[in-house]
Amino acid sequence: MKKTVFVGAFAASALVAGLAQAQSTLEQVKNRGELVCGSNTGQAGFGAPDANGVWQGFDVGFCRALAAAVLGDPMAVTFVPLTSQTRFSALASSEVDVLARNTTWTFVRDVDLNLTFVGTNYYDGQGFMVTRELGVSSALELDGATVCIETGTTTELNLADYFRVNGMSYEPVPVDTAAEAQQQYLAGACDVYTTDVSALASSRAAFAEPGDHVILPEVVSKEPLGPVVRHGDDNWADIVQWTLFALIAAEELGITSANIEELKTSSNNPEIGRILGTDGGFGEMLGLDNDWAARAIAAVGNYGELFANTIGDQTPIGLARGLNAQWTQGGLLYAPPFR
Amino acid sequence: MSDTHAQTVSYVRQTMLAPQEPPRNQTGAVKWVHENLFSGWLNTGLTVISLLVIFWLLSGISPWLLNSVWRAGSLSECRAILDGTSGACFAVIVDRWHQLLFGFYPPELYWRPVLALVLLFVALAPVLFTAIPRKMLAFSALYPFIGYHLIWGGSIWFPITVLLGFGVGAVAYLLVKKINNLAAIFAAILAPVLWWLFVAGPLESSLHSIMPLGLDFVRSDRIGGFLISMIVGVSAISLSLPLGILLALGRQSDMVFIKTVCVVFIEFIRGVPLITLLLFASLLLNFFLPPGTSFDLILRVIIMLTFFASAYMAEVIRGGLAALPKGQYEAADALGLDYWKAQRLIIMPQALKISIPGIVNTFIGMFKDTTLLVFIAILEPLALANAIRADTNWNGIYWELFIFIGALFFIFCFGMSRYSMYLERKLKTDHR
Numbered sequence: 001m002k003k004t005v006f007v008g009a010f011a012a013s014a015l016v017a018g019l020a021q022a023q024s025t026l027e028q029v030k031n032r033g034e035l036v037c038g039s040n041t042g043q044a045g046f047g048a049p050d051a052n053g054v055w056q057g058f059d060v061g062f063c064r065a066l067a068a069a070v071l072g073d074p075m076a077v078t079f080v081p082l083t084s085q086t087r088f089s090a091l092a093s094s095e096v097d098v099l100a101r102n103t104t105w106t107f108v109r110d111v112d113l114n115l116t117f118v119g120t121n122y123y124d125g126q127g128f129m130v131t132r133e134l135g136v137s138s139a140l141e142l143d144g145a146t147v148c149i150e151t152g153t154t155t156e157l158n159l160a161d162y163f164r165v166n167g168m169s170y171e172p173v174p175v176d177t178a179a180e181a182q183q184q185y186l187a188g189a190c191d192v193y194t195t196d197v198s199a200l201a202s203s204r205a206a207f208a209e210p211g212d213h214v215i216l217p218e219v220v221s222k223e224p225l226g227p228v229v230r231h232g233d234d235n236w237a238d239i240v241q242w243t244l245f246a247l248i249a250a251e252e253l254g255i256t257s258a259n260i261e262e263l264k265t266s267s268n269n270p271e272i273g274r275i276l277g278t279d280g281g282f283g284e285m286l287g288l289d290n291d292w293a294a295r296a297i298a299a300v301g302n303y304g305e306l307f308a309n310t311i312g313d314q315t316p317i318g319l320a321r322g323l324n325a326q327w328t329q330g331g332l333l334y335a336p337p338f339r
Numbered sequence: 340m341s342d343t344h345a346q347t348v349s350y351v352r353q354t355m356l357a358p359q360e361p362p363r364n365q366t367g368a369v370k371w372v373h374e375n376l377f378s379g380w381l382n383t384g385l386t387v388i389s390l391l392v393i394f395w396l397l398s399g400i401s402p403w404l405l406n407s408v409w410r411a412g413s414l415s416e417c418r419a420i421l422d423g424t425s426g427a428c429f430a431v432i433v434d435r436w437h438q439l440l441f442g443f444y445p446p447e448l449y450w451r452p453v454l455a456l457v458l459l460f461v462a463l464a465p466v467l468f469t470a471i472p473r474k475m476l477a478f479s480a481l482y483p484f485i486g487y488h489l490i491w492g493g494s495i496w497f498p499i500t501v502l503l504g505f506g507v508g509a510v511a512y513l514l515v516k517k518i519n520n521l522a523a524i525f526a527a528i529l530a531p532v533l534w535w536l537f538v539a540g541p542l543e544s545s546l547h548s549i550m551p552l553g554l555d556f557v558r559s560d561r562i563g564g565f566l567i568s569m570i571v572g573v574s575a576i577s578l579s580l581p582l583g584i585l586l587a588l589g590r591q592s593d594m595v596f597i598k599t600v601c602v603v604f605i606e607f608i609r610g611v612p613l614i615t616l617l618l619f620a621s622l623l624l625n626f627f628l629p630p631g632t633s634f635d636l637i638l639r640v641i642i643m644l645t646f647f648a649s650a651y652m653a654e655v656i657r658g659g660l661a662a663l664p665k666g667q668y669e670a671a672d673a674l675g676l677d678y679w680k681a682q683r684l685i686i687m688p689q690a691l692k693i694s695i696p697g698i699v700n701t702f703i704g705m706f707k708d709t710t711l712l713v714f715i716a717i718l719e720p721l722a723l724a725n726a727i728r729a730d731t732n733w734n735g736i737y738w739e740l741f742i743f744i745g746a747l748f749f750i751f752c753f754g755m756s757r758y759s760m761y762l763e764r765k766l767k768t769d770h771r
Binding site: 040041042043044045047048049050051052053078080081082083085086089090093094095177179182183202203205206207208315316317 | 414418434435438442443560561618621622623624625626714715716718722725726727728729730731734735737
């Protein structure tokens with residue numbers, strides 16, 4: 001178990017070293033036969049392994065769609081659970097091909113950390129949760145509060161900004177994971193628990209007495225969460241980006257995992273034809289085959305189906321579409337045209 | 340006797356008094372309690388305070404533990420059964436114990452890690468207890484290959500061809516030894532490396548195509564839970580002891596180059612936090628390796644933990660060496676023993692005996708340090724606790740998982756510490 005693995009892996013790495021110089025991410029993924037996707041260490045609804053070790057969730061579904069588009073098999077994904085501190089290093093060091101893990105798109109991350117944010121798959125915002133007995137109805141009444149906050153996240157910085165702008169003071173209680181934050185909050189170590197509203201809602205759903213806790217009306221930040229790739233491989237960034245757009249456009253155009261085969265033959269809408277690969281040869285421009293988007297949609301459904309199956313209001317997480325509705329429905333989802 | 344004092348003493352008793360029971364407060368539990376708990380005002384006060392604290396702790400925890408729910412499908416079911424009363428929800432352990440033990444190892448193959456664990460104890464027995472026949476050591480030497488094959492599976496020819504490498508090394512040593520001793524040592528190192536690099540791979544695939552034997556392959560990322568703590572802990576522990584001995588000897592060596600290398604290695608590893616080394620293994624190493632290389636993460640971690648433990652081990656053993664009187668070294672020289680024989684027969688048996696508490700201390704620390712793997716995306720028990728909590732059924736559960744994981748670790752660490760005490764008693768030859 002010890003020397004054998006060492007020698008085997010060493011020999012293998014020496015051999016592979018010669019072959020693998022200067023491969024693009026797409027080639028690496030194809031050669032490996034598998035997509036490596038950086039995922040959450042476990043957030044209900046967004047990404048976590050189920051009882052059988054199969055990863056499930058909203059972000060996980062995006063990786064499965066991407067694997068279906070590139071490799072033809074939605075299950076050909078290895079998920080690497082990453083904490084908020086290690087996620088960017090893991091991406092930069094090529095440990096993962098793509099990061100789909102509730103990551104907020106910010107200037108510094110995009111520009112200074114040499115990452116490429118390809119789009120937004122969930123529009124979130126930071127909120128505050130307090131116990132009902134605290135008697136607070138607005139975040140502006142939180143002066144002097146102790147606040148449980150996850151380290152290494154944008155919420156930490158937003159919190160400081162919000163309290164400074166409003167001339168209030170607070171005492172941070174740093175925590176590492178959502179589970180720890182819930183425990184600290186329930187034990188009374190902090191008055192306020194702050195994180196993205198979606199996570200607050202799923203935390204509150206897990207409490208013994210959800211009615212004893214209120215999520216304050218203020219949303220103090222913009223948190224566009226989306227998949228991230230490394231700088232410098234634009235072709236790979238295009239593939240990830242347009243896979244996301246294909247899922248969003250599919251909902252807008254009414255393509256679902258159920259009617260996709262039927263639409264391939266019967267639809268006379270040219271844009272549907274271009275997405276499904278019966279027209280235009282768009283897949284080949286990406287370096288894939290023309291069925292790529294059809295496979296992605298068939299694997300996890302369109303954006304709306306994926307949302308409804310993992311975090312929608314019929315699930316225990318119970319999130320409303322809100323900002324994440326199509327632009328035609330008053331939301332922010334707006335896929336560029338497939339043309 | 341009666342004659343001697345017949346004139347001076349008026350009465351001498353001729354029979355012995357029957358032995359009496361000692362006074363009630365000088366025996367048994369009463370005496371023990373009196374001496375140990377209530378021997379003075381101060382101690383009585385401390386005893387009472389301690390009892391109150393213990394009572395307070397138990398009255399807080401035991402209702403929660405005794406009122407626990409063992410059968411439920413989710414946390415909300417648990418809460419419904421408890422109906423507002425406080426109680427533990429150990430149903431999560433019943434539901435997910437297999438994941439905490441094996442990670443995502445395929446359930447139909449659980450017999451393989453279990454068999455590997457049983458065989459591990461068989462392989463350890465002759466190492467730990469001298470009463471077991473010495474021939475069993477051959478099995479211990481083969482165990483790493485058997486254990487690897489059972490846990491990971493794949494073609495059976497892989498461990499066999501790798502094992503043959505050691506045979507090739509031995510043959511090369513014996514052949515070249517006739518010409519030159521030093522060259523023989525180099526040959527013994529070089530031949531297996533060449534074998535593994537160039538012969539083992541093709542030989543394995545051709546043997547496999549002729550006779551495809553083996554178990555189903557299980558990928559490293561399916562392995563998790565306590566299984567991974569055991570794999571990493573046992574490998575790092577068993578590798579760090581020999582490496583630590585070599586480093587300790589190297590540090591005391593007269594050869595400048597060897598001494599410098601050992602000192603730099605030990606001081607560097609000891610000066611760096613373990614978590615840094617683990618992050619280096621998981622994140623930074625990829626910058627130095629050629630792109631596209633996949634170098635099994637478990638293997639990287641085993642190497643890092645081994646380095647870490649061996650640096651500490653080297654210092655523990657150096658302490659043992661320093662405690663030996665100089666006369667022992669001189670006696671070895673006087674007997675005409677060469678360096679290795681002196682170490683093997685005289686110095687090491689004594690130095691290691693002195694170092695036993697320190698060595699086992701390092702082992703236990705090492706085993707517990709495997710929980711740090713949670714930070715580098717390895718599914719060890721704490722990481723699985725996170726994953727279990729992310730399931731909507733069990734979101735919000737906390738202490739129950741930690742209690743279970745803590746109990747598992749306690750069993751193994753306590754076992755190690757009891758064994759070390761047994762060993763100390765057995766090897767005790769002085770009369771202090």
